[in-house]
Each structure stands twice: as structure tokens, then as C-alpha cells.
Amino acid sequence: MAAEKSNGRTPTIKDVAKAAGVSQATVSYVLNNLNKVSPGVDAHVRRVARELGYSRNRAARALKTGRNNVIGCIMPSLLSPVFPEIAQAVQQRAEEHGFATFVIDSGMQTPAREAEAIRVLAEHGADGAIAVLGSPRTASDRPTLPLVVIDQPMDGMDGVYADHRGGGRLLAEYAIGLGHRRVGLLSGLQSLYSSRERREGFVDTALGRLDIVWEVEVPLTPNLPEAAVGALLRRDVTLIVCVNDLIAMVVLSALRQARIRVPEDVSVMGFDDMQWSGWPLLNLTTVRQPLGQLGRDAVDLLVRRLDAPDAEIANIVLPVSLVERGST
Amino acid sequence: MAAEKSNGRTPTIKDVAKAAGVSQATVSYVLNNLNKVSPGVDAHVRRVARELGYSRNRAARALKTGRNNVIGCIMPSLLSPVFPEIAQAVQQRAEEHGFATFVIDSGMQTPAREAEAIRVLAEHGADGAIAVLGSPRTASDRPTLPLVVIDQPMDGMDGVYADHRGGGRLLAEYAIGLGHRRVGLLSGLQSLYSSRERREGFVDTALGRLDIVWEVEVPLTPNLPEAAVGALLRRDVTLIVCVNDLIAMVVLSALRQARIRVPEDVSVMGFDDMQWSGWPLLNLTTVRQPLGQLGRDAVDLLVRRLDAPDAEIANIVLPVSLVERGST
DNA sequence: AGGGTCGATTTACACGTTTAAACAGAATCA
DNA sequence: TGATTCTGTTTAAACGTGTAAATCGACCCT
Numbered sequence: 001m002a003a004e005k006s007n008g009r010t011p012t013i014k015d016v017a018k019a020a021g022v023s024q025a026t027v028s029y030v031l032n033n034l035n036k037v038s039p040g041v042d043a044h045v046r047r048v049a050r051e052l053g054y055s056r057n058r059a060a061r062a063l064k065t066g067r068n069n070v071i072g073c074i075m076p077s078l079l080s081p082v083f084p085e086i087a088q089a090v091q092q093r094a095e096e097h098g099f100a101t102f103v104i105d106s107g108m109q110t111p112a113r114e115a116e117a118i119r120v121l122a123e124h125g126a127d128g129a130i131a132v133l134g135s136p137r138t139a140s141d142r143p144t145l146p147l148v149v150i151d152q153p154m155d156g157m158d159g160v161y162a163d164h165r166g167g168g169r170l171l172a173e174y175a176i177g178l179g180h181r182r183v184g185l186l187s188g189l190q191s192l193y194s195s196r197e198r199r200e201g202f203v204d205t206a207l208g209r210l211d212i213v214w215e216v217e218v219p220l221t222p223n224l225p226e227a228a229v230g231a232l233l234r235r236d237v238t239l240i241v242c243v244n245d246l247i248a249m250v251v252l253s254a255l256r257q258a259r260i261r262v263p264e265d266v267s268v269m270g271f272d273d274m275q276w277s278g279w280p281l282l283n284l285t286t287v288r289q290p291l292g293q294l295g296r297d298a299v300d301l302l303v304r305r306l307d308a309p310d311a312e313i314a315n316i317v318l319p320v321s322l323v324e325r326g327s328t
Numbered sequence: 329m330a331a332e333k334s335n336g337r338t339p340t341i342k343d344v345a346k347a348a349g350v351s352q353a354t355v356s357y358v359l360n361n362l363n364k365v366s367p368g369v370d371a372h373v374r375r376v377a378r379e380l381g382y383s384r385n386r387a388a389r390a391l392k393t394g395r396n397n398v399i400g401c402i403m404p405s406l407l408s409p410v411f412p413e414i415a416q417a418v419q420q421r422a423e424e425h426g427f428a429t430f431v432i433d434s435g436m437q438t439p440a441r442e443a444e445a446i447r448v449l450a451e452h453g454a455d456g457a458i459a460v461l462g463s464p465r466t467a468s469d470r471p472t473l474p475l476v477v478i479d480q481p482m483d484g485m486d487g488v489y490a491d492h493r494g495g496g497r498l499l500a501e502y503a504i505g506l507g508h509r510r511v512g513l514l515s516g517l518q519s520l521y522s523s524r525e526r527r528e529g530f531v532d533t534a535l536g537r538l539d540i541v542w543e544v545e546v547p548l549t550p551n552l553p554e555a556a557v558g559a560l561l562r563r564d565v566t567l568i569v570c571v572n573d574l575i576a577m578v579v580l581s582a583l584r585q586a587r588i589r590v591p592e593d594v595s596v597m598g599f600d601d602m603q604w605s606g607w608p609l610l611n612l613t614t615v616r617q618p619l620g621q622l623g624r625d626a627v628d629l630l631v632r633r634l635d636a637p638d639a640e641i642a643n644i645v646l647p648v649s650l651v652e653r654g655s656t
Numbered sequence: 657a658g659g660g661t662c663g664a665t666t667t668a669c670a671c672g673t674t675t676a677a678a679c680a681g682a683a684t685c686a
Numbered sequence: 687t688g689a690t691t692c693t694g695t696t697t698a699a700a701c702g703t704g705t706a707a708a709t710c711g712a713c714c715c716t
Contacts, residue, residue: 012703013702024666024704025665026664028704029665038664055451057701057702060391060704063388063672063673065703079412081407084406088407100449101430101431103419103429105419120423120428124397222607253607275407351695353695356675365695366695369694387672387673388671391671391702392675393673
């Protein structure tokens with residue numbers, strides 16, 4: 001063993017080259033798996049590199065290639081239970097592709113914060129990002145970064161989202177099948193694609209077969225506006241349909257407080273099938289959307305885009321399914 | 329306006345220098361806020377830079393300085409409600425220091441995954457990391473990365489954690505004050521510092537004044553072992569003390585399912601004061617630990633360490649407080 | 657034997673910064 | 687006035703890679 005460069009510094013490609021008795025270029029070629037070098041040399045270089053504990057300097061190669069192998073993951077909130085589930089999947093899949101992931105909490109859907117998040121990502125060298133966007137407006141500031149949008153189609157960008165409309169339909173059909181007639185509807189902000197679709201799927205199917213006695217549009221944060229609470233307590237429906245599980249959770253809370261029993265006095269349905277919806281405390285009948293799959297598909301789409309910037313825009317729609325539980 | 333270099337490329341420091349009629353070095357000095365240049369030139373350079381929409385290339389400066397301005401944030405799980413709360417605070421504070429944050433889900437406390445997370449971070453150029461570690465073992469693989477550990481002291485590393493023992497004491501005192509006598513204890517894995525401290529604080533204070541009728545050691549995942557469920561249903565205590573709110577939540581679930589009422593039939597207490605503990609559905613009496621503050625202090629500690637690698641090891645202990653709610 | 661091809665390897669430059677060191681004036685001082 | 691400090695600015699050398707282009711042999715073909 002001739003040249004152990006065990007001085008403090010972490011070894012560079014130059015050290016490896018010297019130790020292996022070849023040029024830097026050869027080492028580079030080997031380590032990038034371009035099959036440009038003869039098998040013998042290849043093996044030798046690899047061995048030496050391993051022996052020295054060499055690993056390529058990210059900053060240098062990023063500087064040279066313009067690629068950082070880092071993607072961003074912009075979520076409206078990490079405190080809600082559903083986004084972390086997506087973020088986790090994104091991170092794992094990205095890792096498989098050799099990308100690291102920046103998770104950023106954009107602070108619940110203010111367009112300014114979302115634009116800011118994108119800026120921060122770009123500034124920190126992210127190659128692209130996956131985002132759950134709260135506002136359609138953000139589209140106008142066409143970002144400097146390749147973006148894959150989750151939960152809604154957005155023209156000019158790749159997207160992955162669940163079949164919200166189909167989910168709404170499922171809810172309505174299930175309710176009808178159960179013999180409900182008078183229902184209340186807590187729909188999400190209709191400026192959001194997903195909320196709109198869910199609502200329309202439900203309403204269209206319900207038409208003529210369910211009476212929507214009241215409907216209140218609520219923000220997707222975990223507290224109900226006055227109007228919604230009032231409606232809940234009127235007790236003039238046998239079923240309350242919520243735009244998502246988080247809202248359903250708040251509804252269950254409110255009902256509990258008012259000592260209205262579920263499902264004896266009134267039934268409740270949600271949408272998402274978030275992690276806790278299955279627990280006895282909630283036990284929520286809901287529509288399951290494949291959260292992990294959303295994240296994984298988004299990552300795949302993004303790396304495809306990075307490799308081929310001019311590929312045609314893709315939109316993936318994932319199927320949903322009804323999960324029957326005790327709240328109905 | 330002479331030199332608008334509006335060809336496609338994003339502008340470099342060289343473009344700015346040329347446009348401003350000074351050298352690259354001057355531009356660099358200005359933009360790094362070393363007060364080396366005269367006010368007039370300074371202002372001029374800044375203006376030109378802004379006009380060109382220039383922003384420094386991270387890869388290049390990372391290459392030169394050996395600093396990436398990126399920190400990692402290793403959490404055992406993002407699905408649990410408490411860690412995202414910390415992660416969010418970490419991210420915000422890091423941003424204030426000019427650092428971006430990698431959030432990594434180490435997959436619930438397996439030492440291998442934790443070591444792997446550190447490796448990934450190092451490989452992706454993180455300058456340091458903040459970690460909630462599940463296993464003490466990880467300490468042995470002394471990481472290549474400056475680390476600040478949250479939730480436990482760890483020799484040789486900076487740490488931030490709450491006064492777990494004091495919290496345990498608070499719980500016991502409150503229980504005594506309420507007139508309880510027979511209590512059940514769901515303690516966490518005693519291999520974890522935080523669980524151990526909480527338990528000891530409680531047990532020491534309870535000594536002779538509370539009967540700990542049964543005690544079961546449970547993992548910190550959201551499902552109870554048989555033994556625990558059995559104990560709950562024995563109904564031989566007036567109070568159940570849980571190692572944290574997540575466990576308490578599961579307990580409430582189980583009790584609900586068994587139609588045991590809280591707090592009429594039995595009281596429940598937790599630890600953490602996570603986001604939902606205050607909701608009517610849980611309404612949990614608990615000990616509040618300042619989750620956000622943990623994250624912020626950890627970041628401060630980390631950047632201090634990065635600036636002064638040889639500073640003495642610091643450990644910050646944060647105070648806790650009792651939050652009275654409806655479950656007792 | 658001389659030109660031509662081909663594959664393996666090296667040479668050499670570029671990427672966009674930071675920063676020590678050199679430099680040029682101007683101000684200060686003996 | 688000439689030597690000395692100071693201040694503001696520039697020059698130039700890195701940092702660790704990737705990769706086009708040049709180089710070098712070895713081999714093949716008339």
C-alpha cells in the first residue's frame with residue numbers, strides 16, 4: 001500500500017487519482033459510471049476510492065453541473081395530519097432517486113408565503129419542488145423552478161391528484177344506500193380545486209335523492225366558524241358530510257361537547273382517511289385517498305421532468321375508495 | 329442605463345462587476361457585508377446587483393467556504409403530532425439565521441436508520457443537524473456532523489430538553505391535590521431518558537402518598553400492548569397517568585370503546601401538550617413542554633457551534649408547566 | 657511501411673465564488 | 687520632502703469537480 005494520504009483533510013478526487021496512479025478525469029469517469037474506462041482500471045480506482053473513504057464533494061459537482069440533487073417539498077402545514085404523510089412518502093421516494101428533500105412549511109396557504117418558499121428553495125439550490133398549493137394565484141408568478149403540484153391540476157405544470165369528484169360521488173351513494181335523506185354539508189373553500197370537486201361530485205349525485213338542508217363553507221383550519229357550529233346544533237339532519245377528515249374531527253369534537261351522540265343522533269363522514277381516522281375515538285367513515293402514492297408519483301414526475309425538461313406535461317389522477325366505519 | 333446583460337443566463341458576480349465598473353472582489357465584499365468598501369461604491373454595487381436580479385450562487389460559495397448554510401432536522405416520525413411542531417420551529421429559526429433545513433424522518437427510532445439519516449445529511453452537504461434521537465447507541469458512532477440533541481442530554485454534544493423530572497413531579501402533586509389515591513401508570517420505554525425522568529419525577533413524589541396499583545411500560549407508538557389494555561379495563565384505579573399525550577390519546581380511545589367515561593369513571597393525564605390535547609374530543613390535562621422553544625434553542629445552539637467549533641458543550645433545560653383540563 | 661480507425665487515457669479549462677496579498681493614492685508625520 | 691501609515695480597490699489564486707478536446711498506442715488494412 002503506497003500512498004495513504006491520512007492527513008486531516010477529507011480526500012479529494014485528486015488524492016484518489018494520485019493514489020491510484022491515474023488522472024483525475026479517469027477517476028471522475030469511473031465514479032460517474034460512464035463506461036469509458038477499461039474494467040481493470042475501473043475496479044482498481046473503485047477500490048482505492050473506497051479505501052480512502054472518498055466521497056464526491058456535492059458543492060463542487062453542483063457548481064459544475066448546475067444540478068444539486070435536492071428537491072423541495074412545500075406543504076401548507078406540517079401540523080395537519082395529512083401533509084406529513086405525503087411528505088414522508090416524498091422524502092423516501094426522492095431518496096431512492098438519489099435526491100435529498102427540503103420540507104418547507106408554507107404556513108397555511110397564503111400566496112405570499114408560498115412564493116417565498118419557492119424563492120427560498122431556488123436560492124438554496126433546489127433543482128425542483130413538489131408542492132401542495134393553497135392558492136391558484138401562485139401560478140401567475142411562474143416559478144423559476146420545475147414544480148409538480150399535488151392535489152390539483154394547474155396548467156403548464158405536472159400534477160398528481162386524487163379523484164376528488166369520484167370521492168364526492170362515493171359519499172353521496174353511500175349516504176343514499178344507508179337511507180339518509182336530510183344531510184348537512186360542510187364544504188371547503190370553493191376557491192380550492194379539491195374542495196370544489198369534492199362538493200360537486202357529492203351534490204351532483206345527491207341531486208333529487210338527498211336534501212341538502214344546509215351548507216356552510218369552512219376554511220381548512222381546525223376550528224369552525226360560528227355559522228357552522230350553529231348549523232351543527234340545529235339537529236335538523238341525520239348526516240353531516242365534511243370536506244375532509246380534519247374538519248370531521250372538529251365536528252366530532254363539537255358534537256361531543258354538545259352531548260350529541262354519533263352515530264345514534266347524527267352520522268358524520270369525512271374525506272382523506274388520515275392516520276387517526278381509524279381510531280376508536282374518531283372511527284370515521286371516510287373516502288380514502290392514497291396519500292403516500294400521491295407523494296411517490298409526484299417525485300417520479302419531477303425527476304422525469306428534470307431529466308427531460310421538454311417532456312409533455314403529465315397529470316396523474318389516482319382512484320379513491322370508501323372506508324366504512326362507525327360514524328355512520 | 330448602459331449594460332443590461334439580458335441574455336438568457338442568470339447573472340454572475342462577474343456580470344455585476346462589469347456592469348458596475350468595479351472588480352469582482354469589490355462586489356463580493358459588498359454583498360457579504362464586510363465593510364471594506366466606501367459608501368458610494370457600496371450603494372452603487374447594490375443597486376446594480378438588484379437591477380440585474382443577481383443572487384449569489386450557493387454551490388460556488390459552498391465550494392469556496394466549505395459551508396453550505398444547510399442544517400438537518402432528524403425526527404423519529406412526522407406522523408406523530410409533537411415532532412412536526414418542533415420541526416416547524418426549527419425551520420423558521422434556521423431561516424432567520426440564513427440556513428435552510430432538511431427535515432428527515434428517521435423512521436421511529438431504529439439506530440440504523442438514525443445513523444443512515446446522519447450519513448445522508450452529511451453526504452448532501454448539511455453543515456450540522458438537530459436530532460431527536462430514539463436510541464442512546466447512536467452516540468457511539470460519533471457523527472461526522474455537529475449535532476444538537478433534543479430531549480435528552482448526551483455527553484460530548486450540545487443538548488436542549490425540557491425538565492421531564494419536574495414535569496413528573498407536577499403530575500404527582502396535582503393528582504395528590506385532587507385527592508386521588510389509586511393510580512395506574514403507563515410509562516414509556518425506560519431506555520429513553522425522557523421517559524425515565526418523567527417516571528422518576530412522578531414516582532418519587534408519589535411515594536407514600538399515591539398507590540401505584542399497576543404500571544405498564546409501553547412503546548411510544550400509537551397502539552397499546554395487551555397488558556396495557558388489560559390494566560385499563562380492570563377499573564381498579566381513579567387515575568391513569570400516561571408518559572405522553574399520544575399514549576393518553578390511545579388510552580382515551582380504548583376507554584371510549586369500553587364505554588368507560590372520562591373523567592367520571594376514571595381520570596387521565598398526559599405529557600407534552602401537543603396540538604390537539606386542548607380539543608374538546610380529548611380535553612386532556614397534561615404537562616406542557618415548550619416544543620417550539622426546544623426547536624428554536626436547538627438551532628441557536630447549533631449555529632453557535634458552527635461559528636465556534638470549540639465552544640464548550642452547552643445544555644439547556646426548559647421549564648414545564650401544568651395545564652388543567654377536563655380529563656381530570 | 658504508411659495511413660486510418662478505434663478505444664483508453666490525459667490535458668486543460670471552466671463553473672462562480674471567496675479572500676489573501678499586492679497595489680495605488682491620500683493623508684500623516686518627522 | 688521623503689518615509690510611513692491608512693483606506694479603498696484590484697489582482698490572482700484557489701476550492702473540487704465534469705467534460706470536450708487532445709493525445710497516445712495498438713491494431714487493421716491495403
